[in-house]
Amino acid sequence: xxxxxxxxxxxxxxxxxxxxxxxxxxxxxxxxxxxxxxxxxxxxxxxxxxxxxxxxxxxxxxxxxxxxxxxxxxxxxxxxxxxxxxxxxxxxxxxxxxxxxxxxxxxxxxxxxxxxxxxxxxxxxxxxxxxxxxxxxxxxxxxxxxxxxxxxxxxxxxxxxxxxxxxxxxxxxxxxxxxxxxxxxxxxxxxxxxxxxxxxxxxxxxxxxxxxxxxxxxxxxxxxxxxxxxxxxxxxxxxxxxxxxxxxxxxxxxxxxxxxxxxxxxxxxxxxxxxxxxxxxxxxxxxxxxxxxxxxxxxxxxxxxxxxxxxxxxxxxxxxxxxxx
Numbered sequence: 289x290x291x292x293x294x295x296x297x298x299x300x301x302x303x304x305x306x307x308x309x310x311x312x313x314x315x316x317x318x319x320x321x322x323x324x325x326x327x328x329x330x331x332x333x334x335x336x337x338x339x340x341x342x343x344x345x346x347x348x349x350x351x352x353x354x355x356x357x358x359x360x361x362x363x364x365x366x367x368x369x370x371x372x373x374x375x376x377x378x379x380x381x382x383x384x385x386x387x388x389x390x391x392x393x394x395x396x397x398x399x400x401x402x403x404x405x406x407x408x409x410x411x412x413x414x415x416x417x418x419x420x421x422x423x424x425x426x427x428x429x430x431x432x433x434x435x436x437x438x439x440x441x442x443x444x445x446x447x448x449x450x451x452x453x454x455x456x457x458x459x460x461x462x463x464x465x466x467x468x469x470x471x472x473x474x475x476x477x478x479x480x481x482x483x484x485x486x487x488x489x490x491x492x493x494x495x496x497x498x499x500x501x502x503x504x505x506x507x508x509x510x511x512x513x514x515x516x517x518x519x520x521x522x523x524x525x526x527x528x529x530x531x532x533x534x535x536x537x538x539x540x541x542x543x544x545x546x547x548x549x550x551x552x553x554x555x556x557x558x559x560x561x562x563x564x565x566x567x568x569x570x571x572x573x574x575x576x577x578x579x580x581x582x583x584x585x586x587x588x589x590x591x592x593x594x595x596x597x598x599x600x601x602x603x604x605x606x607x608x609x610x611x612x613x
Contacts, residue, residue: 290393290394290395291394291395291396291397292320292369292394292395292396292397293396293397293398294317294318294319294320294369294396294397294398294399295312295317295318295319295398295399295400295598296312296317296318296319296320296398296399296400296401296402296591296594296598297319297320297322297386297388297396297398297400297401297402298312298319298320298321298322298368298401298402298404299322299323299376299388299401299402299403299404299405299539300322300323300330300403300404300405300406300568300570301321301322301323301325301328301329301330301370301372301404302323302328302329302330302331302332302404302405302406302568302583303329303330303332303355303356303359303568303580303583303584304404304406304567304568304569304580304583304584304586304587305321305323305330305402305404305405305568305587306321306328306329306356306359306360306362306363307359307362307363307583307584307587307588308402308404308567308587308588308590308591309321309363309366309368310359310362310363310366311587311588311591311592312366312368312591312594313363313365313366313367313368314366314606314609315591315592315595315606317399317591317594317595317598319366319368319369320368320369320370320371320396320398321363321368321369321370321371322370322371322372322374322376322388322390322396323370323371323372323373323374324373324374324375324537325372325373326372326373327372328356328359328360328370328372329352329353329356330406331406331407332352332353332355332356333352333353333356333431334429334431335429335449336352336429336430336449336452337351337352337353337356337431338351338352338353338430338431338432338433338456339351339352339452339456340352341355341580343579343580343581344580344581345581355580371390371394371396374390374391374392374394375390375391375537375538376388376389376390376538376539377389377390377391377538378538378541378542379401379542379543379561379564381561381562381563382397384562384563385397385398385399385563386398386399386400386401386563386564388401399563399594399597399598399599400563400564400565400594400597400598401563401564401565402557402564402565402566402567402587402590402591402594403539403551403559403564403565403566403567403570403571404566404567404568404570404583404587405536405539405568405570406568406569406570407534407549407569407570411532411533411535412428412429412528412530412531412532413528413530413531413532413533414528414530415444415496415526415528415530417495417496417497417498417499417508418499418526418528421499421501421505423499423501423502423503423504423505424503424504424505425501425504425505425523425524425525425526426499426505426526426528427525427526427527427528428527428528428529428530428532430453430456430457430527433456433457433460434460436457436460436461436524436525437460437461438460438461438462439461439462439523439524439525440461440462440463440465440521440522440523440524440525441457441461441463441464441465441523441524441525441526441527442464442465442466442467442496442508442521442523442525442526442527443457443464443465443466443467443526443527443529444466444467444468444496444526444527444528444529444530445466445468445527445528445529445530445531446466446468446469446470446472446473446474446475447473447474447475447529447531448474448475448476448479449529449531450466450468450475450527450529451466451473451475451476451479451480451482451483452475452479453527453529454466454483454488455479455482455483455486457527458483458486458488461525463522464488464489465488465489465490465491465521466483466488466489466490466491467491467494467495467496467508467510468490468491468492468494469493469494469495470492470493471492471493491510491512491519493512493513493514494510494511494512494513494519495510495511496508496509496510496526497509497510497511497518499526500520500523504524505523505524505525505526506522506523506524507520507521507522507523508520508521508523508526534549536549536570539551542561542564543560543561544559544560544561544564544566545559545560547572548572550569550570550571550572551566551570551571551572552572552573553565553566553567553571553572553573554573555573555589556589556590556593557571557586557589557590557593558593562597563594563597563598565590565593565594566590567583567586567587567589567590568583568586568587569583571586592604592605592606
């Protein structure tokens, strides 16, 4: 069984985990960053790498992919070790120090753990009409916008992701049509207004009843409430933006205080377990606001408090980065 010893293990390689890796390096801590996904970036990389993010300080706008690349570059001078494509299965404490076992047999002994696993592993909600369709053309995320250039695209859903994909694909696709089963949308009002200004057809009170095509989708049959006949829409790509279900996985068996799929923490980002902290979307405390910007601050707080837990002689505040070399 491979065994590694480091100061800090960060479980989750999303934006919060990557920033924690930078800050741990700034504090002089040897670090392992682990994630069940095969590449860093968490949900941003897996779900919306091409989407623009507008609420990260210092960036009027930045693509998700570019934000992840910048965070990896920021941590790179401190040479964190990445254990990607591996799931943290078991957490124990040996002589007061955490020990993590991974699904590939790797064991990591460390001085502290910071859990930055976001919402956990996620599974897309399926498009019912696609259950019996064996061809290609149905996607749940759009990691490469260019792959759909010149396509007729039907986006199914009424949340932020559905409208974001409609905005992103409109400049490239031959056509974009949005289909939603209700009149009201869950998306941000500003995003809805931007899609409407583009004159993207929005069909409400409607459901995709059938997919057309054999080896690849060629169209969809849409049933609209109150209409006698169904509508046939051309489609080379169907983006099923129906949301996803999240699962914390083995973390729920570690003995953490968990409430509504979130790990409860105090103001130092400490959990109920010794030397185990949490930050980012997975962490919960009164007044919590789930933003990437919030996660960055929580990561710094967690790392600084973890540094003191590892070495009680260390200072909680290490000084400003501008004061160093």
